[in-house]
Amino acid sequence: MSGAGQVKKANADSGAKPDAPRRSLAFAAGAPIYRIGAPGLAWRVERGSVRLDADGHSSEACFASLSLPGDIIGSESMLFGSYAFSASALTHCELSPWPEGAPAAEGNSLLRSLAASQRRAAELVALRGGEALKRVTGLIRIMAGAVSEDCTANVVLPTRKDIADITALRLETVSRIIKHLERSGMLHPVRVEGVHATRSFAVNFSQFAG
Amino acid sequence: MSGAGQVKKANADSGAKPDAPRRSLAFAAGAPIYRIGAPGLAWRVERGSVRLDADGHSSEACFASLSLPGDIIGSESMLFGSYAFSASALTHCELSPWPEGAPAAEGNSLLRSLAASQRRAAELVALRGGEALKRVTGLIRIMAGAVSEDCTANVVLPTRKDIADITALRLETVSRIIKHLERSGMLHPVRVEGVHATRSFAVNFSQFAG
DNA sequence: CGCATTTTTGATACACGTCAATCTCCGTGG
DNA sequence: CCACGGAGATTGACGTGTATCAAAAATGCG
Numbered sequence: 408m409s410g411a412g413q414v415k416k417a418n419a420d421s422g423a424k425p426d427a428p429r430r431s432l433a434f435a436a437g438a439p440i441y442r443i444g445a446p447g448l449a450w451r452v453e454r455g456s457v458r459l460d461a462d463g464h465s466s467e468a469c470f471a472s473l474s475l476p477g478d479i480i481g482s483e484s485m486l487f488g489s490y491a492f493s494a495s496a497l498t499h500c501e502l503s504p505w506p507e508g509a510p511a512a513e514g515n516s517l518l519r520s521l522a523a524s525q526r527r528a529a530e531l532v533a534l535r536g537g538e539a540l541k542r543v544t545g546l547i548r549i550m551a552g553a554v555s556e557d558c559t560a561n562v563v564l565p566t567r568k569d570i571a572d573i574t575a576l577r578l579e580t581v582s583r584i585i586k587h588l589e590r591s592g593m594l595h596p597v598r599v600e601g602v603h604a605t606r607s608f609a610v611n612f613s614q615f616a617g
Numbered sequence: 618m619s620g621a622g623q624v625k626k627a628n629a630d631s632g633a634k635p636d637a638p639r640r641s642l643a644f645a646a647g648a649p650i651y652r653i654g655a656p657g658l659a660w661r662v663e664r665g666s667v668r669l670d671a672d673g674h675s676s677e678a679c680f681a682s683l684s685l686p687g688d689i690i691g692s693e694s695m696l697f698g699s700y701a702f703s704a705s706a707l708t709h710c711e712l713s714p715w716p717e718g719a720p721a722a723e724g725n726s727l728l729r730s731l732a733a734s735q736r737r738a739a740e741l742v743a744l745r746g747g748e749a750l751k752r753v754t755g756l757i758r759i760m761a762g763a764v765s766e767d768c769t770a771n772v773v774l775p776t777r778k779d780i781a782d783i784t785a786l787r788l789e790t791v792s793r794i795i796k797h798l799e800r801s802g803m804l805h806p807v808r809v810e811g812v813h814a815t816r817s818f819a820v821n822f823s824q825f826a827g
Numbered sequence: 828c829g830c831a832t833t834t835t836t837g838a839t840a841c842a843c844g845t846c847a848a849t850c851t852c853c854g855t856g857g
Numbered sequence: 858c859c860a861c862g863g864a865g866a867t868t869g870a871c872g873t874g875t876a877t878c879a880a881a882a883a884t885g886c887g
Contacts, residue, residue, distance in 0.1 A: 461739045470746075471739035483732040486725070491736065515696070517727040521734060522693040526701065528738035529671045529681035535745035536680075536785030539843070567866065575746035577844055582867060604852075605866065749875070777834065787876055792835055814884070815834065 431503040436565070436602075440494035440502070441481065447490060448504050449482040455500020456550060458569060459492040468493060470572040473531060475550065479505050479520040497565035499602070535575045542574040543584045544593075544615055551610055558613040561597065564606045641713040646775070646813075650704035650712070651691065657700060658714050659692040665710025666760060668779060669702040678703060680782040683741060685760065689715050689730040707775035709811070745785045752784040753794045754803075754825055761820055768823040771807065774816045 431453055434440055441447050443462055452474050459480065460468035471492050474480050482505070483491040506516055534545050551560040564570060567585070571578040588594040595609040641663055644650055651657050653672055662684050669690065670678035681702050684690050692715070693701040716726055744755050761770040774780060777795070781788040798804040805819040 459739075461743070469743065471742055472735065482728065483735065486728045486732050491732065492739070517731060518692065518696045521727065521731045522696050522701065524731060524734055524738070525682065525693065528734070528741070529669075529702070531738070531742055532681060532745065533671070533679065535742065566864095578865090579845080579867085580843060582865095583843095586867070603865080788833090789835085789877080790875060792833095793875095796835070813833085 431501045433499070433501045434496040436496055436498050436606075438496045440496060441490050443491065443493045444489050446488055447481060447484055449485055449506070450480050450502040451505040451507070452476050452478045452480060453501040453503055455563075456497040456565065457500055457502075458495050458497045458565070458573075460495070461492055473497075473527070473549075473573055475527075476552065478523060478527060482520065497569055498563045498606070531573075534573060539574070539576050539580055540584055540587075542576065543570065543581060544588070546570060546574055547588075547594075547608075547610060548612070548615070551612075554612055558611065560610050560612065562608050562610055563599070563602055564608065566606070641711045643709070643711045644706040646706055646708050646816075648706045650706060651700050653701065653703045654699050656698055657691060657694055659695055659716070660690050660712040661715040661717070662686050662688045662690060663711040663713055665773075666707040666775065667710055667712075668705050668707045668775070668783075670705070671702055683707075683737070683759075683783055685737075686762065688733060688737060692730065707779050708773045708816070741783075744783060749784070749786050749790055750794055750797075752786065753780065753791060754798070756780060756784055757798075757804075757818075757820060758822070758825070761822075764822055768821065770820050770822065772818050772820055773809070773812055774818065776813075776816070 434455075440450075440457065443460070454476055457474040457478075457480060458470065459472040459474065461471040463469035474494075480494055480502075481490055481492075530545075530549055534542050534549075536542075547562055547564070550564065551562045554560045564585075565573075567578045567581045570576075570581045570585075574581070585594065589596065589608075591614065593611050593614045595611070596604060597607045597609050598604055599607045644665075650660075650667065653670070664686055667684040667688075667690060668680065669682040669684065671681040673679035684704075690704055690712075691700055691702075740755075740759055744752050744759075746752075757772055757774070760774065761772045764770045774795075775783075777788045777791045780786075780791045780795075784791070795804065799806065799818075801824065803821050803824045805821070806814060807817045807819050808814055809817045
């Protein structure tokens with residue numbers, strides 16, 4: 408979603424040995440990664456965030472899942488030969504082919520990604536109920552990842568529209584809430600090269616309620 | 618949840634050969650199946666519906682997932698040795714140990730249950746956004762399972778409270794919507810032995826909007 | 828038959844959705 | 858360098874779909 412991101416794909420480590428398989432691919436925020444029904448590989452999200460969309464019966468994509476670093480996406484193609492969801496980059500992200508090692512003897516790896524998938528699904532479910540403020544702060548916490556000792560972290564958020572789709576709110580509501588969090592001092596806009604000024608924040612978790 | 622269901626467990630096929638492993642276990646509506654943190658097996662839902670709950674930081678369980686016939690639950694215990702969610706019966710249900718065959722060489726089976734888990738998660742996400750009426754009819758459609766040629770099926774629904782937890786609505790809202798569906802002729806109460814009169818319906822899908 | 832649980836119904840309030848205008852940020856081209 | 862235009866974000870005013878609170882009715886069970 409989020410309209411206009413150009414399809415800038417790039418090989419992340421172009422300096423690698425020529426015979427080695429590609430290590431990872433980078434996608435700009437908003438860029439499509441793969442489309443439902445298309446054939447392709449499974450991927451591991453190395454950095455950034457990815458949005459999965461199910462088949463909205465018309466052309467409008469409907470949000471299905473969120474994937475963060477460590478998550479596996481597109482594994483259904485190993486079974487069906489094609490993707491069951493569309494994927495697009497919520498923020499700048501890097502993916503690497505999965506599984507990386509031997510294709511067999513990965514039973515435990517599958518089990519791990521199954522467990523991870525279920526935990527992520529439970530988090531998503533939680534993000535779509537309860538009051539709007541908690542949904543948005545919940546998403547921010549999940550996307551922030553590692554938090555330093557002083558309860559501080561940096562986040563790059565998706566567009567307001569994408570946050571709205573994830574939390575089942577409206578973009579205007581999300582905008583109001585994020586502005587409110589800024590004014591409360593929980594979020595500080597941070598300018599990062601190449602990232603929209605409205606999407607990169609320093610978060611102060613000590614002020615978070617939950 | 619739905620409070621009071623007693624813990625009536627029973628071996629479903631008590632007449633089986635004595636040396637054969639247990640085939641399946643039955644649970645009454647509302648009965649707890651296993652608790653988060655406890656050790657145990659993975660199960661396949663054969664009939665009925667199961668609710669999974671994550672760790673609500675106080676004692677109140679918070680809805681995490683819904684499992685229907687064919688779904689695998691508790692597979693995380695194969696990895697961690699204990700359950701990551703609590704499970705309880707939404708309706709009368711039967712479970713059988715999983716995997717049933719040889720414990721190894723199940724790679725494909727894991728892949729299938731991973732794909733199924735992701736599809737189910739996407740359905741759940743869809744049930745928690747949009748207008749209340751569509752959420753409830755969406756859940757009814759999912760729980761109805763097989764639909765006959767004349768667009769008719771039978772469903773046994775969970776309590777209003779459980780439906781509310783699944784759809785992120787309030788129990789009063791759910792009650793109003795179901796009554797509305799009854800009066801519109803989309804739902805007909807059906808009395809079934811052993812099931813609460815307010816939870817068993819014949820559904821007429823031809824009158825459903827979506 | 829009487830109690831506990833679940834469901835239904837009503838009245839009212841508010842959080843969020845909706846509609847619409849404006850503003851900021853950026854890239855593009857004159 | 859500045860005018861222009863588009864995408865995303867912000868803000869305001871207003872409406873409404875659900876939540877909330879409260880009480881009665883139905884259902885199931887001992």
